[in-house]
Amino acid sequence: MPTLDESATPLLDGLRAFIDPAQVRTDPDSRLNYGRDWTRLYAPNPLAVVLPGNIEQIQGLVRYANEHRLALVPSGGRTGLSGAAVACRGEIVVSMERMNRILEFDPTDRGVTCQAGVVTEALQHFARERGLYYPVDFASRGSSQIGGNIATNAGGIKVVRYGLTRDWVTGLKVVTGRGDLLDLNRGLIKNASGYDLRHLFIGSEGTLGIIVEATLKLTRPPREPSVMVLGVPDLNGVMSLYHVFRNKLELSAFEFFSELALRHVLKKGLQRPFDAETPYYVLVEFENPDESHTDQALALFEHCAEQGWLADGVISQSETQAKELWRLREDISESIAEHQPYKNDIAVRISRVPALLAEIDELLAREYPDFEVLWYGHIGDGNLHVNILKPTDLDSATFAQKCGAVSEHLFAMLQRHGGSISAEHGVGLTKKPYLHYTRDETEIGYLRAIKQVFDPNGIMNPGKIFD
């Protein structure tokens, strides 16, 4: 990482006038760690890392940044996969991690207001302890923060039943790129009083301002969820299973992964769910409060087995087993990290999934027969993660360039199917060159105009989503 630019010292001293000097960090470790997310494609190089403790300090920081034309990168748990929280151009990282308090809970509203730096899992525990449930959930729950989840409109593993982060945000406090504090929607369920700016900030990836507080809905926990892992011989079977199970069971997850992906997880010491190997697997989570639900699941299993859609399957007998089965799916991302995967996070309407899968399969087999390609994803949401592993004998730059070529093909295909180049990871830096496959020039023009309103000087996370 480049050394600190000494000429910036007076600028940073100016910050220390209104933020605790210990919370303005310029040491190499802080700059490295806070300057990157889970992507490892960019060399972090922030000017400094600031850890504000309250809203006034954030407003002061934004005003100061406007005055001195400093770029700010809002930062949460830094578990993002598209580089939206990466600071590689001398920006100031604004970490929300000290603002991690849950402020208010109301059982009648079933709502909780918290600061942006609350870790997802902490909120989930908070809800559980009150007999309630915050359903947005994904593997990085132990690190990711509510503010970051909102800024990427995070999805995850329960979207089939509970929707995206957007569906749970009933109020936001934001500091705009102008330094104004907006109190948006204030936890209201109904509020038909004009433009709902809250929704602009959800998924804005830090480009409009800084999310400082959020009010979130909670719901009742699922009743006795059981987990099944089913072996599926072909991709069409996956969709057939989805149709059948969705109609008869209260699904809370319908996930899919390939045998090739499973093998990477098993290498980390997990147990194969059953002896038979099948090219694909489906993980189904459903509410199973009594025997009639189990019987229904068994009947569906039998029916699907007769149709040849599945080859074998197991069902959890305890929460411990449910967690073990989930790990087969959730640990994939971590288990392949060492292979520097080129990640794609694409979405189409559910009905288009089989056609798209067949086309991608054909494309990759034809153009890139040497690449190891892993499939997994939230197929019940029409969301697929296509991961290409870097062959050990290929250098990173060549690999990235070849994958870029794959992406062009892939995204042109997605465009034909009316899909999205980013389902839930955001655009950030990694998908910025491909935005036009999902949004046409006219639409991108409107996006730019909106940014101009909230951030006239372009200090908020510049270079992310679009230039």
Place this chain on the structure above:
Amino acid sequence: MKILVAVKRVVDYNVKVRAKADGTGVETANVKMSMNPFDEIAVEEAVRMQEAGKAQEIVAISLGVAACQDTIRTALAMGADRGILVETDAELQPLAVAKLLKAVVEKENPDLVILGKQAIDDDANQTGQMLAALLGWPQGTFASKVELGDGTVNVTREIDGGLETVALKLPALVTTDLRLNEPRFVKLPNIMKAKKKPLEVLKPADLGVDVAPRLVTLKVQEPPKRQAGIKVGSVAELVDKLRNEAHVI
């Protein structure tokens, strides 16, 4: 050879256990209940012996409320051949459990009894030892390896200093430790098959056993909450606090 495996229905390992407000016990209403993990290991070991052709029949037994049938069904789905429930709503303490199991052992005449070394609810670690004593059988407790021979069984035990292997003459009793095996997941078709396997329901009175508790629980309460730590400014302050506040040096 015939194997009897005892399985207990307990609060699921993943549930955060809470004491009841009135201090009479642990909250079990609306709490996920599952098979005791050590008993899962016991069932798995028996099923592996059967798959290896060394055992002909596996009988799974549970004692307690009617819902223990679910726990027995899980054992049947894992591979046990039939089940026995000794049904009672009474509180069962280890001695009562051992006496009931002894009565069933005398009825069933198994060559081997396998139990979990303890149940994760009360952590008593008594039933296996008491049962072996009541039967006058040899016992191999805390097993991390079990090898069947001709009329014998070698049990490798996890002990404080390392591993100890004992050779037992059948009939014998084994209690399982964590490293013995990794229990399988239950296959969906096997759940269907398990529904058709026989499950006999008995009452303690049928076995002529008095299950009245011998121990009285005075109170169940949560451990004291951990206090938050503090930051000290210097080594001298640390030493001072260790000496004069914590009294550890």
